Amino acid sequence: MKLLLTAFDPFGGDLVNPALEAVKLVSDRIDSVDVVKLEVPTVFGKSIQTVADAMAREKPDAVLCIGQAGGRFDITVERVGINVDDARIKDNEGNQPIDAPVFADGENAYFSSLPIKAIVEEIRKNGIPASISNSAGTFVCNHLLYGVLYHIAKSYPNIRGGFIHVPFIPNQVVKRPATPSMSTGDIVKGLEAAIRAIGMYSEDVKVTGGKEL
């Protein structure tokens, strides 16, 4: 099995992106999964194109995109990407779309086709906090998640795809009081557990994991 693992570059004034720092350290092979890594620009449009090009080139069995979720406490496995770009801040090339569709001919939303609950369980088994998230926001992370699932829906019915958000790392919060963080090592451990679960589960497990809100 071949997995394309992507991570965004730094944005919003930060000098690092924990997603990228961690992805660099993830093993190239986890159980029977070969991991191919890709850095993605935090830019509307280009981010999707970069991953779409790699999908055409690498022909992976699964695509897992990683992004920074500043302010979240744990590793969050995204359930769904929605067809909207609504940026509170500019992306790395100055774009700031407001309430625009990602793809005008796409569905309103696409659900992750990765085994999201099995991933959460496997990460937790390794002593790392994790949970399902029901929103990837409306910035470039949701944009890429939606875009990858759109391309899968249109062109690659056999590829599975999804997105995981990771917290800030500690040195990003030295000047952000009362903000949670997770060490790069623990993020790596969590991502490797996630990839292991993707290798093991072709269908998701049926366990609780929803939220009232």
Added chain:
Amino acid sequence: MKLLLTAFDPFGGDLVNPALEAVKLVSDRIDSVDVVKLEVPTVFGKSIQTVADAMAREKPDAVLCIGQAGGRFDITVERVGINVDDARIKDNEGNQPIDAPVFADGENAYFSSLPIKAIVEEIRKNGIPASISNSAGTFVCNHLLYGVLYHIAKSYPNIRGGFIHVPFIPNQVVKRPATPSMSTGDIVKGLEAAIRAIGMYSEDVKVTGGKEL
């Protein structure tokens, strides 16, 4: 203009639901909007049916559903309902669906057709904190939001629909340390501002309001 305003009954061990307490106190007429109120059971299936019956009976121009968002700090206007029921706790009749679709023949998601950004702005103008939310969770609130928008998509193209979540009221948090709340009076003021905005705006305003996550 006629607006159907719904609110859930108490659930999850609470003796009150701030949505219902507030809706009872909302004026029956706000500017040119006639408000018809409806209590809805916190039950999968029945909640949608209750509102669908009222839509058939009342023929409103808009449907606004209100629910409790314990733990949120402000009034949140929901952007989207997704086609999944995934309950962490049982509903008021003991149902606890896991990762099931709301309607098998529905879209993956439906976007609110209310002017969500105009609503946020109007609530804030009244001194009440408000923001856009990109997830209504996966319990009965999302279920109802999705269900109302499904019925609109299938049968009522001229009705607009959406959902607003409100925080706990103070006496619900006396025994919940470090949990935000909002007074019933401020929730009422916020909901009346929301209804005023629905009456004023047939199209939404284009202003920032997205989130990175």
Added chain:
Amino acid sequence: MKLLLTAFDPFGGDLVNPALEAVKLVSDRIDSVDVVKLEVPTVFGKSIQTVADAMAREKPDAVLCIGQAGGRFDITVERVGINVDDARIKDNEGNQPIDAPVFADGENAYFSSLPIKAIVEEIRKNGIPASISNSAGTFVCNHLLYGVLYHIAKSYPNIRGGFIHVPFIPNQVVKRPATPSMSTGDIVKGLEAAIRAIGMYSEDVKVTGGKEL
């Protein structure tokens, strides 16, 4: 019984101080307690002097000082004032002492002589969240609490004194995302309950209310 009730003026860029807004609305007589109100400048030194002058003039039986605790969820009754001024920001006259004693000849700390647990219980009975706080910070609020208790210790053995912190009011958090608030009306109700408890209890009740941290 005569109670001197003080409240700080706005500081730190806010246009209102919820302590002052609420104190203005507190009844002048609560059960058998006559309430004398005093506005206090958010200034090191002057704040203590202003209250000390009023204590000499009014000869109250108790002094209750009220301050803003931006970021706290509930009404917090302070247990102790410590002998240190350590300002993160400037006060309203530009003073910013760092690690200086409030009074060089004072104790390291003074405990509130108000019935703090009875106050918490009475506020909660009214449906308003409240708890004991073990730190009034190191800015002008702690400064005043310490200063009032210092003057009591030195000169007024029969006066009881203490401090209550109140959250932001809603319009202060419209532009502060994810920050708790409490309506002015609920703060007033809480403060009146506190004063009622001060009138009823000469000694505190022995109930749990501590914190691990």
Added chain:
Amino acid sequence: MKLLLTAFDPFGGDLVNPALEAVKLVSDRIDSVDVVKLEVPTVFGKSIQTVADAMAREKPDAVLCIGQAGGRFDITVERVGINVDDARIKDNEGNQPIDAPVFADGENAYFSSLPIKAIVEEIRKNGIPASISNSAGTFVCNHLLYGVLYHIAKSYPNIRGGFIHVPFIPNQVVKRPATPSMSTGDIVKGLEAAIRAIGMYSEDVKVTGGKEL
């Protein structure tokens, strides 16, 4: 220079105490500081006696006690211990004092005599979030901090003493949603930075670090 480094055993239902896990991994020698380690029972009275015995036996130049601060985001260096035991939960031997003094003949409070601001700066230089805390709570942590400073005030004028609180480690929060944590490795790195600062600074540095509350 010889430093006595203490850590509490697990309490409150947790199977580990991050303070103890980290202290075990701290180097025995950091620059010119020899570190002598001591496990302390989470028990009122016995905790102080255990450390007092070790002070008499080891004759250290400084005592640094470490405790768990579940819910805090960063490493917090305590400024002050107050003369009160007020337990919300039972200690490890079932004691639950309420509003009792630690020592009837002690001061109301004692300030840490460690260079608390220099410690915060040194930890942050290592990329680990840290800040000053103005309350060690009213459970066994404050009890021990106060008790150590009491014994220093009465009998050991040349020993410096203080307390540092550390967050949960990740596996403690797998079942505690929305709770911050820090990896054991980062806690160790932070504590070693703290000890280095204690070795370097006989007087504290004068920098901001206070809080409004």
